[in-house]
């Protein structure tokens with residue numbers, strides 16, 4: 001049976017906000033309205049050009065199939081905070097942070113290892129080759145013909161890039177503890193389910 005997260009649901013504790021910035025450079029006057037609801041499937045870059053807005057919420061890891069194909073299990077959630085708006089050079093940008101505890105396969109002992117994965121996307125919408133060439137360091141180009149950015153695809157891409165190349169337990173001792181306890185002693189109340197206990201019964205006869 002595949003392992004699953006602890007009842008993770010799509011878009012729990014989602015918040016969205018809008019900042020109406022009358023003039024972001026001369027004075028900080030925000031209309032900072034928080035709204036609750038489901039995470040939208042996409043971010044609208046044309047809207048971000050008119051109005052800074054943000055999203056905060058959680059996505060179950062199992063809702064990101066391209067990511068889970070690189071993992072040892074689909075357990076857990078991704079915490080995300082993203083903001084879309086204009087930067088000082090009037091580029092449409094998406095910034096924020098993603099945090100998840102993901103289960104990967106340790107490349108030393110081949111047992112699962114839970115690792116914290118963190119990403120801070122810094123993406124700029126690029127529509128022409130000139131804009132791409134002029135993009136300063138620190139920005140990743142965001143190519144979108146229709147101005148819609150699929151949220152789950154963005155989160156998947158950012159986390160795939162943030163995965164460690166060689167996932168490992170911290171220190172050799174952690175891996176050795178796995179090999180030493182690979183056959184755990186059966187709890188008394190679970191003895192009936194333990195295959196070794198069943199085998200012992202067969203050997204003893206009826």
Ligand SMILES: [Zn+2]
Pocket residue numbers: 106107108109110111113168169174175178
């Ligand atoms: Zn290990």
